[in-house]
Amino acid sequence: MNLETLKTTCTMLEEQVLELETLNDELLEKERQWDAWRSTLEEEKSQAERRTREVQRLLDTEKQNRLRAEQRSSESRQAVEQAVKEHKAEILALQQALKDQKLKAESLADTLNDLEKKHAMLEMNARSLQQKLESERDLKQRLLEEQEKLQQQMDAQKTHIFRLTQGLQDALDQTDLLKTERTDLEYQLENIQAVYSHEKVKMEGTITQQTKLIDFLQSQAHGGSKKKKGLFGRRREDLLAAMAAQAQAQGQNQGQASPVPPIQPVPLQYSDMKAALDKERTRCSELEDALQKMRAELRSLREEALQYKDHGNSANPASARQQMIMSAIVKSPEHQQGPTNLPPASSGRRKETATPEEYSRRLKDSQRDRERERERVVHHNTPHRFTVGLNMRAAKCTVCLDTVHFGRQAATCLATCGMSSDCSLHLSEGLCRDKGSSPGQQLKEASGHMHLEGWMKQPRNGKRGQGWERKYMVLDGTKVSIYEIEPREDSVKPLEEFDLCLSDGEVVVHGAVGASELPNTAKSDVPYVLKLESRCHAPCWPGQSMYFMAPSFPDKQRWVAVMESVVAAGRASREKAEADAKLLGNSLLKLEGDDRLDINCTLPLTDQIVLVGSEEGLYGLNVIKNSLTHIPGLGSVFQIHVVKEQEKLLMIVGDERALCLVEIKRVKQSLAQSHLPSQSELAPYIFETVKGCHLFAAGRIDNGPCICAAMPNKITILRYNDNLNKYCIRKEIETLEPCSCIHLTSYSIIIGTNKFYEIEMKQFVLEEFLDKNDVSLASAVFAASSHSFPIAIMQVAGSMQKEEYLLCFHEFGVFVDTYGRRSRTEDIKWSRLPLSFAYREPYLFVTYFNSLDVIEVQGHASLGPTVLAHLDIPNPRYLGPAISSGAIYLASSYQNKLRVICCKGSLIRESGELQRTGSSRGSPSKRGPPTYTEHISKRLSSGPGSHDGLHREPSTPHRYREGRTEFRRDKSPARPLDREKSPGRVLDSRRERSPGRFGDSTRLHAGSVRTQLAPVNKVWDQSSV
Known part of the structure; x- marks a missing residue:
């Protein structure tokens, strides 16, 4: 019983345990759910707190904004009140203005009525003009049709003219041959006349001796005997024998220069x-x-x-x-x-x-x-x-x-x-100083006072174009006086006076004038005209020019020489002399006596060697060692250019002025072997078809090497053939006049003959470069076709800018673009008649007879005045660009000495300021130091004792050195050049008989159109002489 109870109890307890476990699991599940809910609620709480803090922050911000808004509101309220006051005042002003405008509107309404009436009348006129325009358009169309017909006729005439030109050229060639034959015949005639005059003198002497013999025989016949035998009684054979013996003795005394003709019988009538x-x-x-x-x-x-x-x-x-x-x-x-x-x-x-x-x-x-x-x-x-x-x-x-x-x-x-x-x-x-050459002129020069007088002609009423009238011109000291008649008395007053020495300016004597200055004067009279020009330093005072016509060339030469000497004696300013010295820099080379060379061109080859092309050949000047070395193998050198792509030198050499190529490495090798007794001569590649060349230009056209060579009657264009590895002739173009300048662009060639022409390299079409449709160039086109002709062309704007060219004519310079249209409104007028031009960006160098102008070519954006410097240099000649930028080399010859000078354009502003300040401080009663021309001439004519002065050259603020080499004829130890050891230095007859060399100063190489050289990296100190 107890056991069953216990079993039942155990069973109940087990069931309760199971239920407790089940409840425990449920509770655990619920606990997990509650934990999840708690975490969720905590997150919501934290979010709610964050929102609360955000809202609080927004609330604070809103409060601040509200305070600021209230403040702005109060300010706006005050501003509105102020604006209302101003608005009311403005309303009152506008009301008053409205009343005024109403009055004006009434007056304008009346005016509008009048204008409407006029507008109606203008509309009527416009309709009539429209009808006229239609009729003119019809006339224009007819004229265009006629123009096309005339253009066709002109093309036919051009073809005919070209054929006639070819025939004319043939005839001219025949004429040249006939002239040559005529010259030979004239030489023969001169020789025959000389022989005849010599024989005539001998025969006159023979006749004199015969006459004396006759007198002697006659005296012997009258007083020899008592029979008084007459002369006619003597035997004729004895008389003739005596005369023949006398003539034979005279012939032996005179020598065997020419045979004595037989003596003719002398008639014996007394x-x-x-x-x-x-x-x-x-x-x-x-x-x-x-x-x-x-x-x-x-x-x-x-x-x-x-x-x-x-x-x-x-x-x-x-x-x-x-x-x-x-x-x-x-x-x-x-x-x-x-x-x-x-x-x-x-x-x-x-x-x-x-x-x-x-x-x-x-x-x-x-x-x-x-x-x-x-x-x-x-x-x-x-x-x-x-x-x-x-x-x-x-x-x-x-x-x-x-x-x-x-x-x-x-x-x-x-x-x-x-x-x-x-x-x-x-x-x-x-x-020119001979008294017998011009009896109407008198020259007196005593104690430094110059006096010259004579008859000259002057423009009537002082205006050009109204004819010339005869005046009597008197130079007394530094004053030129013009009289109506010869002043034989002191009471005669001059009509006009001109002072050659101005205290606040300068006077320039122009020995020749351009035909454009005297448009109404006969061309045959222009060469007899000289010009006096006075230039005042003050810009507000205009200059004065006077023209005179001499009766003959000797008279003109005399007047110009005397007036130039007077002006040179009075033109002396210390500031100008210093400025000229700075512009000139130092001498690169000085030669005199037998060491003198007739230099044509220079070319920097390396940082130490400068090639010197001369009439005597090619030389290398070492500016570090101060030595001059002859490079054998070449004759006269007229022009040199570097062909960078092929590492060669392009030159015009020899008596035939042939175009040739020489390798640079061969030249350097010859210079390196100069100390050897025998050197290897250069073997240039001569272009057989390009001879008689006087000018060339080389460059790249359409990405290909090209050479354009000029000869007296044609232009030859050569292009480099990569397959044959040589230059081949592509085109030969006949020219009416010899070419004076050449410029190569990227697609064409521009040449200057009687006009500027452009050769298109695709079809080799020759066209005039100046645009005839540009009305502003009408004067330049007319001048080029009548009296002024091209001298040089140079590019003054690089590839970074719009291309621009300066066309230098005989009397002016004009700027044009690539299409031949004017690019600048102003032209450049030369101060004198120029010889040559050179351009080193941005400076233009213009050489004259005895001076040099340096002009700064400014860009389009520059509004400043053109800066110009004038330097007096005896017989300057452009040789080539210098190593320094904006500088050139010049050759100056005086008497038997030659100097190579470096002229710098970068200092012309300072020079111009010095000249301006010097002109303001100068006094007419105080004469400054001599000019460069007088200074150099005085040192060159002073003798050996003054050589030391030649070393004291003025220094320059910019420390470029172009080197300096002095050559003396003495045997001092400091002499850098030994003539006996200089190979190939012997001078031959080529120096005097080279073709095209007409005298000492009648030949110029292609100085004004050379392609610019590549700069040399080394910089020398120019003031350390």
Whole structure:
């Protein structure tokens, strides 16, 4: 029972345990749910707290915004109140203005009515003009049709003209051949005439001796015997034998120069012989009178020459040498009556100087022989032998003083009458001072006072184009006076006066003027005109110009020479001299005496070597060692250019002016072997088909190397053939005038002959470069077709900007774009008649006879004035670009010396300011230091003792050094060049007889159109001399 109870109890307990476990599981489940709910509620609580904090923050922000809004509201309320007040005031003002506008509206309404009436009338006129316009359009259409017809006719005429031109060229070639034959015949005729005159003198001497023999026989016949046997009683055979013996003895005394002709029997009538004797005595008396007259004139001229010499030593050293030569010139046969006044040795002297080539060879022997021969040849009587040829150097005509430009035909005397060029120049200047040449002029120069007077012509009423009237012109000191008649009394007042020395300006003497300045003057009279121009430094004071026409060329030369000397003596300013010195920098090279070279061009090859092309050949100048080395293998060098792609030099060389290529490494090798006794000569590749070349340009066109070479009558274009590895001729174009400038663009070639032309390289079509449709270029087109001609073309704007070119004509310069249309409104006017041009960005260098202008070519955006500097340099000649940017090399020749100068354009602003300040501080009563021309001429003529002064060159603020080399003729240890050890330095006759070289200053290389050289990296100190 208990067991069952216990079992039952155990069973109940087990069931209860199971229920408890079940309840326990449920409770655990609920506990887990409650934990989840609690976590969820905690998260919600935290979120609620965060929202509460956010709301609290927003509430605080809202409170702050409310406070600020209230503050702004109060401010706005105040502003509104203020605006209301202002608005009320404005309303009152506008009401008043409205009243005024109503009044104006009423007046404008009346005006509108009037304008409506006028408008109606204008509409009527417009309808009538519209009808006229329609009629004009119809007329224009008809004219266009006629123009097309005329264009077709013109094309046909051009074709016909081209054929005629070819025929004309053939005829001109035949004419040249005939002229050559005529010249040869003239030379033969001159020789025959000389022989005839010589024989005539001998025969006259023979007749004189025969006459004396007759007189002697006659006297013997009358007083010899008592029989008084007459002359006619003597045997005729004895008389003829005596005369023949006398003539034979005379022939032996005169030498065997020419055979004596057989003596003709002389008629033995006494009256005829007496008449011949009286005639001969009369002639002898006339010759004695002429001889006495010439001796008196010789004495007076010697005294005058001594006065000139004394004055030249104190005033102008440059003229001292000329006046000393004048004392010998007056002994020339040119100043005598005839060949009978010559001493017996004159015939031999003429015989020695008859051949210029023999005389040129004798000039090369030594400097001593050269001076002796020069003094001897001054007494020349050789006629001029003019030859027409291509001028290879821009020069000044010694007759009319005008410019003979590079590439133009000119007539020159190659032999200079058997004299050297220096002597011929002094002779031409000295003959202008001969009193007998112009009896209407008088020249007095004593104690530094210049006096010159004579008849000249001046434009009527002082205006050009109204004719010329005769005036009497007097130069007294520095003042030029114009009179109506010759002032024989002091009471005669001048009509006009002109001061050659201004205290606040400068005076320029123009020996020649352009034809455009005198449009209504005959072209044959223009060469006789000279011009005086005064320029004031103050811009508010206008300048003055005066034109004069000389009666002859010697008179013009005399007036120009005297006035230039007066102006040069008065034009001296310390500030201008300093500015000129800074612009010039130091000398790169100085040569004198036998060491002098006739330099044509320069080219920097490396950082130490500068190639020098001269008439004597190619040289290398080492600016570090100060040595000049000859490079054998080439003749005269006229132009040099570097072809970078092929590492070669392109040059014009030789007597035939042939175009050739030389490897740069061969040139460097020759320079490196200069110390060896024997050097290997250069072997240039010569273009056989391109000879007689005077100008070329090289570059890349359409990404291909190209060369354009100019010859007197054609242009040759060569392109590089990659397959053949050489240049081949692609086109030859005939030209009416020789080419004076060439410029290569990226797609065409621009050349200058009688006009500027552009050659398109695709079809090689030749067209005028200037746009005829551009009305602003009408004056330039007209000038180019009439009196002014192209000289140079240069690109003044690079590829980064719009391309722009400067076309330099004889009298002006014009800026154009790539289409030949004007790009700038203003032209550039040259201050004088130019010789050549060179451009080194952004400076334009213009060379004249004895001066140089440096012009800064500013860009379109620049509004400042054009900066210009003027430098006085004797006989400047452009050689090539310098190593420094904006600088060039110039050659300046004076007497027997030559200097290569570096001219810097970067200093023209400072120079211009110095000149302006100097002009304001200058005093007319105080003369400053001499100008550059006077300074150089004084140092060059002062002798050996003044050589030390040549080393003291002015320093420059910019420390570029272009090097300096001095060559002396003495044997001092400091002499950098030894002539005996310089290979290939022997001078031969090529120096005097090279083709195209007409005198000492008549040839110019292609200076103004050279392709610019690549800059050399090394920079030298230019002031450490």
